[in-house]
Amino acid sequence: MNLRFDLLPSDIAEAHQQFEGWISTARDVNEVNRLKGVFTGRKASHLTTLTELLKQTPKESKSDLGALINHLKITWETALSLRLDQLISKNSTSSIDLTLTPPVIPLGAVHPIQRLEAQIVSVFRSLGYHVEEGPEVETEENNFDGLNITPSHPARRSSDTFYFQNHPHLLLRTHTSPVQVRVLKRLSQKNKEGVSLLESLEGIRFLSPGRVYRKDEIDPTHSPMFQQVEGMLIGKNIGLHHLKGTLSYAMKALLGAEADVRFRPGYFPFVEPGCEVDVRCPLCKGQGCRVCKSSGWIEILGAGLVHPQVLSHAGIDPTVWSGFAFGMGIERIAMIISECPDLRLFFENDVRFLQSMREVR
Amino acid sequence: MRLPLSALQKEISGRSLSLDQVRQYLPMLGFPIENLESLSGDTLLEIEITANRSDVLSIRGIARDIAAKIGTSLSHIPDSSIVEDSSAFPIYLESPLCSFYAAALVDLGESTYIPHDTTKFLDLIGSSSKALASVDASNEFLYRYGQPTHAFDLDTLQGSVTVRLAKSGESFMGLDGILRMLTAHDLVIADQVGPIALAGVIGGDRTKVTAQTRRILIESAIFDAVSVRTTAHRFNLHTEASNRFGRGVDSSLVIPIRNLLAQTIAQWTKGRVTAAWNVGLLPSAAPMVHMPLSLLQRIAGRSISGSDAMAHLERLGATVVMDGTSLNVTPPSWRHDLTLAEDLAEEILRLDGYDRIDSTLPSMDASPLPMPFEYTQRIQLSEHLAHLGFFQTLTFGFHGPSDEIGLESEQSGRRLSNPLGEEYSLMRSSLLPALKKAALQNLRNGQAEIRLFEIAPVYQSQPEGPHSVLTLALVWGGRAGGEDVLTPAQTISPLHLMGLAHTLQLHDIKIVEIGSGLLGFEIPLPSKPPLTSPLIPHFVSFSRHPMVQRDLSCIVPKGQIYGYLESALKKVLPPACKSLRCVEVYAGKGVAEGYESWLLRFQFQANRTLTTEEVDGWMKSVVDLLPSMKITLR
Numbered sequence: 001m002n003l004r005f006d007l008l009p010s011d012i013a014e015a016h017q018q019f020e021g022w023i024s025t026a027r028d029v030n031e032v033n034r035l036k037g038v039f040t041g042r043k044a045s046h047l048t049t050l051t052e053l054l055k056q057t058p059k060e061s062k063s064d065l066g067a068l069i070n071h072l073k074i075t076w077e078t079a080l081s082l083r084l085d086q087l088i089s090k091n092s093t094s095s096i097d098l099t100l101t102p103p104v105i106p107l108g109a110v111h112p113i114q115r116l117e118a119q120i121v122s123v124f125r126s127l128g129y130h131v132e133e134g135p136e137v138e139t140e141e142n143n144f145d146g147l148n149i150t151p152s153h154p155a156r157r158s159s160d161t162f163y164f165q166n167h168p169h170l171l172l173r174t175h176t177s178p179v180q181v182r183v184l185k186r187l188s189q190k191n192k193e194g195v196s197l198l199e200s201l202e203g204i205r206f207l208s209p210g211r212v213y214r215k216d217e218i219d220p221t222h223s224p225m226f227q228q229v230e231g232m233l234i235g236k237n238i239g240l241h242h243l244k245g246t247l248s249y250a251m252k253a254l255l256g257a258e259a260d261v262r263f264r265p266g267y268f269p270f271v272e273p274g275c276e277v278d279v280r281c282p283l284c285k286g287q288g289c290r291v292c293k294s295s296g297w298i299e300i301l302g303a304g305l306v307h308p309q310v311l312s313h314a315g316i317d318p319t320v321w322s323g324f325a326f327g328m329g330i331e332r333i334a335m336i337i338s339e340c341p342d343l344r345l346f347f348e349n350d351v352r353f354l355q356s357m358r359e360v361r
Numbered sequence: 362m363r364l365p366l367s368a369l370q371k372e373i374s375g376r377s378l379s380l381d382q383v384r385q386y387l388p389m390l391g392f393p394i395e396n397l398e399s400l401s402g403d404t405l406l407e408i409e410i411t412a413n414r415s416d417v418l419s420i421r422g423i424a425r426d427i428a429a430k431i432g433t434s435l436s437h438i439p440d441s442s443i444v445e446d447s448s449a450f451p452i453y454l455e456s457p458l459c460s461f462y463a464a465a466l467v468d469l470g471e472s473t474y475i476p477h478d479t480t481k482f483l484d485l486i487g488s489s490s491k492a493l494a495s496v497d498a499s500n501e502f503l504y505r506y507g508q509p510t511h512a513f514d515l516d517t518l519q520g521s522v523t524v525r526l527a528k529s530g531e532s533f534m535g536l537d538g539i540l541r542m543l544t545a546h547d548l549v550i551a552d553q554v555g556p557i558a559l560a561g562v563i564g565g566d567r568t569k570v571t572a573q574t575r576r577i578l579i580e581s582a583i584f585d586a587v588s589v590r591t592t593a594h595r596f597n598l599h600t601e602a603s604n605r606f607g608r609g610v611d612s613s614l615v616i617p618i619r620n621l622l623a624q625t626i627a628q629w630t631k632g633r634v635t636a637a638w639n640v641g642l643l644p645s646a647a648p649m650v651h652m653p654l655s656l657l658q659r660i661a662g663r664s665i666s667g668s669d670a671m672a673h674l675e676r677l678g679a680t681v682v683m684d685g686t687s688l689n690v691t692p693p694s695w696r697h698d699l700t701l702a703e704d705l706a707e708e709i710l711r712l713d714g715y716d717r718i719d720s721t722l723p724s725m726d727a728s729p730l731p732m733p734f735e736y737t738q739r740i741q742l743s744e745h746l747a748h749l750g751f752f753q754t755l756t757f758g759f760h761g762p763s764d765e766i767g768l769e770s771e772q773s774g775r776r777l778s779n780p781l782g783e784e785y786s787l788m789r790s791s792l793l794p795a796l797k798k799a800a801l802q803n804l805r806n807g808q809a810e811i812r813l814f815e816i817a818p819v820y821q822s823q824p825e826g827p828h829s830v831l832t833l834a835l836v837w838g839g840r841a842g843g844e845d846v847l848t849p850a851q852t853i854s855p856l857h858l859m860g861l862a863h864t865l866q867l868h869d870i871k872i873v874e875i876g877s878g879l880l881g882f883e884i885p886l887p888s889k890p891p892l893t894s895p896l897i898p899h900f901v902s903f904s905r906h907p908m909v910q911r912d913l914s915c916i917v918p919k920g921q922i923y924g925y926l927e928s929a930l931k932k933v934l935p936p937a938c939k940s941l942r943c944v945e946v947y948a949g950k951g952v953a954e955g956y957e958s959w960l961l962r963f964q965f966q967a968n969r970t971l972t973t974e975e976v977d978g979w980m981k982s983v984v985d986l987l988p989s990m991k992i993t994l995r
């Protein structure tokens with residue numbers, strides 16, 4: 001909107017021109033108060049003159065003048081009160097000493113683990129993944145049975161997994177994989193026409209970030225609680241090449257264009273084939289350094305094609321549907337990238353650490 | 362697992378195998394190298410083995426995979442056939458948990474010679490020589506070939522040997538000198554006096570071989586894997602034998618290793634094998650697995666010919682029959698992990714090289730779904746708080762009963778049965794105890810002002826188990842400001858927290874003092890958005906007309922509460938009054954004893970330009986009200 005200064009009476013227009021100068025040279029509170037009377041006083045000021053003028057102005061320019069008056073009022077009032085504050089707050093006669101210590105505007109920080117988690121999520125969001133969350137307190141069924149982990153598997157032992165005293169079938173989830181089981185069971189449900197949710201969606205891809213628990217004593221590389229991000233894609237004719245393409249894209253998006261992934265055979269009961277996924281060391285770009293034990297590669301993910309038993313357990317036909325899943329420990333990745341030597345720092349909540357992890361150096 | 366390079370080379374026939382090749386192939390076959398060192402003129406590799414591969418718990422098993430990868434064969438196990446005859450000592454298999462038992466008797470000679478190669482090998486592998494031929498030879502073959510064996514001192518055995526379940530109440534003294542009470546689920550080898558071995562786990566003290574032993578009974582058997590695992594776990598007794606039997610041994614080795622062991626011991630001691638016989642039946646071949654080539658193609662992302670697939674599987678020891686567009690595969694006796702077509706596909710790709718798998722993004726056809734509210738809320742709220750100067754903490758989901766003091770919440774359903782310690786035994790019902798600990802630690806570290814928050818679930822005991830509620834907790838306290846000329850020092854007060862809650866649009870917060878000048882609040886977060894949130898908020902019109910501000914300085918008797926004044930004034934103020942604030946409270950010079958000066962600020966705005974007269978009128982109604990509250994204008 002263009003302000004119509006031409007509507008101003010000439011004396012006010014001239015006064016406005018001088019206003020800035022007068023304000024900045026006003027030596028004391030009295031002088032500012034005098035200017036305040038002249039410009040914005042309640043009686044016989046430029047402002048009251050203009051308000052009177054507005055009443056007599058023909059309709060067609062009334063709104064233009066109104067806008068101009070409003071603008072001038074705010075300009076004048078702001079400048080006057082600022083100058084007044086300046087003169088009152090310090091008995092200084094000139095402007096403030098700019099070499100003084102400036103005030104610090106306090107800034108906090110999101111926890112580095114959540115920030116990394118959010119970055120991972122946003123990369124996969126760009127590939128159409130959404131987030132599925134599940135509870136930390138899980139059933140043995142979802143945490144183990146549904147994931148093809150046999151009843152005698154060592155991970156189920158009370159030396160590895162936390163159980164509940166009065167609810168023997170409940171445990172603290174040892175990985176975020178039970179979210180897969182929950183989602184797959186939901187997707188296998190059929191509507192009245194006999195069409196499953198999975199069929200109507202034509203597949204699904206999602207990430208499940210969250211806290212997991214394992215019965216490890218706290219030391220520089222172990223913690224009874226840590227965070228994982230898992231991902232899953234279910235579709236038709238999904239193979240290892242799709243898994244490689246997806247992880248390769250994601251790692252480049254996260255770590256830079258030089259990031260590259262390498263698959264090695266691996267074993268997890270809920271995938272077949274399974275793989276360990278290495279990423280080209282982001283610190284030495286594959287040249288070999290202390291962090292990657294001079295191999296140029298860092299093991300960062302476990303992955304594989306969803307085991308047919310996992311699909312059929314959830315009521316999904318593995319001869320029609322196939323998919324992949326992958327998982328990573330966020331603290332582990334954070335420690336590798338940040339070269340932070342001690343896992344415990346992430347749980348000590350020392351503000352000095354949280355502050356240092358906020359700044360990218 | 363420890364792997365001496367020379368021992369690995371010895372198992373490979375027809376080709377020399379360099380260290381570089383080994384270092385290259387092992388990780389690609391799925392055995393990452395953990396450590397590598399030069400030791401006693403050899404190279405010792407330490408590798409990681411996945412839980413599903415029982416067949417690679419031996420030098421020969423690893424060598425077999427390398428040979429398959431480079432297309433060569435294994436050297437023969439030293440030929441040591443023995444003529445088997447009928448039972449020379451009564452052995453009975455009472456339990457189906459032991460299907461086959463190969464036995465031999467050896468008369469030991471006078472020699473105590475053990476070859477240098479054997480002692481060196483045992484040293485490298487991390488199991489030193491026991492200077493007893495029967496023990497050292499048994500150990501050597503266990504590590505080389507993966508078949509555990511055991512030798513009993515024949516002259517200590519009473520009557521006969523039976524493989525049976527223990528009787529409950531029976532006890533057993535192992536080679537480790539520990540007496541264990543057995544259960545009716547533990548498989549034992551027993552003579553007529555009692556148990557002489559925990560089957561597949563550990564031998565017994567009473568019948569062990571010593572330097573005085575003259576005659577031995579050799580055992581090379583197959584025990585049920587689950588039974589061995591369960592017993593080993595029950596007694597927390599994880600031995601080299603239980604590790605192998607517990608995952609399944611190679612039935613084709615049971616007899617050859619019995620023979621090799623018997624003859625080796627006889628040879629080293631200058632004694633002789635007096636008998637060899639078998640009890641029970643060797644298991645039949647594993648069930649055939651049917652693999653359509655289309656499945657292989659789907660998994661690999663490219664076409665692999667039937668003959669290539671067949672060749673890979675045959676190199677791993679499988680028997681393969683091509684059936685049109687499918688392969689019918691009988692896994693070898695040492696691969697208990699190959700039961701599905703997917704398992705076979707993995708084997709083919711493992712030999713073919715995972716590095717040869719293409720890299721393609723899958724189709725994007727499936728509908729993208731919205732992000733869940735709870736996740737978005739957590740991320741946005743924490744970013745918001747970070748911008749407001751707060752640090753997000755990350756604390757464990759459990760704490761101890763002493764953290765619950767002052768919190769009234771049923772504990773029974775939240776209690777872990779096997780916590781790391783009492784201080785980690787309860788799923789927490791509040792985030793504040795952990796935040797308080799973090800805050801106090803930061804105060805001790807010299808932080809003047811504490812601003813912390815956490816967003817995490819808290820738990821309530823409910824009949825069906827712990828019920829989680831996503832919760833925000835926040836701690837603010839200490840001294841703010843005072844670090845520069847423009848920001849006066851101030852103590853954080855509950856008013857600060859109320860202002861913060863207002864900014865965050867959190868209602869009904871209950872501020873608690875948690876000690877050391879720290880204040881906090883905790884509030885469950887909504888699990889559903891208040892409205893279905895569109896991409897961008899719905900437009901609400903706002904006034905562009907000038908805002909009129911009036912200040913009123915009044916003298917108030919001490920003890921008057923601002924809230925009363927505010928609600929009284931709001932009753933007489935028009936809707937155009939958009940804001941009423943008390944911006945200053947002053948007592949002292951210029952204000953009479955027993956009184957305070959309050960500066961009230963009124964802001965008026967409407968969808969039209971307000972006139973001075975109407976604002977004056979509203980202010981007059983305010984002024985008129987003051988005397989009734991014993992308030993005068995300053």
Ligand SMILES: [Zn+2]
Binds near residue numbers: 281297
């Ligand atoms: Zn590196």
